[in-house]
Amino acid sequence: MSNNQSKQLSKDLFGGSEVKTRIAKNAVQMIIGDIATLYKEFRSAQGLGALFFNTEAPLNSLYMTTKEIYNDIILAEELLDTDTKEFLQKILNLIEKNEDNELPIVVMLDQTGMSVHLLDLDLVKEHIEKQIEDARNEN
Numbered sequence: 001m002s003n004n005q006s007k008q009l010s011k012d013l014f015g016g017s018e019v020k021t022r023i024a025k026n027a028v029q030m031i032i033g034d035i036a037t038l039y040k041e042f043r044s045a046q047g048l049g050a051l052f053f054n055t056e057a058p059l060n061s062l063y064m065t066t067k068e069i070y071n072d073i074i075l076a077e078e079l080l081d082t083d084t085k086e087f088l089q090k091i092l093n094l095i096e097k098n099e100d101n102e103l104p105i106v107v108m109l110d111q112t113g114m115s116v117h118l119l120d121l122d123l124v125k126e127h128i129e130k131q132i133e134d135a136r137n138e139n
Helices: 005-013 017-045 064-080 084-098 121-138
Strands: 047-056 061-067 107-112 112-117
Touching: 005 017, 005 121, 017 061, 017 107, 017 121, 047 064, 047 084, 061 064, 064 084, 064 121, 084 107, 084 112
Parallel strands: 047 107
Antiparallel strands: 047 061, 107 112
16 A cells, blocks of 8 residues: 555544544454454464455455465475565564564455564554544644
């Protein structure tokens, strides 16, 4: 998403009335909280891994353990898909580096590709507040 698109989205979500802004803020926090809860439940049941969240088809989202990610790295290597191999290796490294903390590791999938995120809910709340402030300043 470009910077202009991001600003427009923030303005659309948080640029209205106080009530509309509060509803949008709560909805965004609830969605992100649900993603974090899903991650924790999968991690507890299956072990270390990452939640691959499909933004366009949430029912096609899945949790992949480190072993499954490693197997996909091998497959990408066999297919000579260097970009996928490097991205999956980046995810695996992030998982291993953060195995002692409870922060969810979420890979967002959308029409433009994949991005990996370490979800710190406190930082997410701060970022949402900043988006609200920026949207109000633009009005």
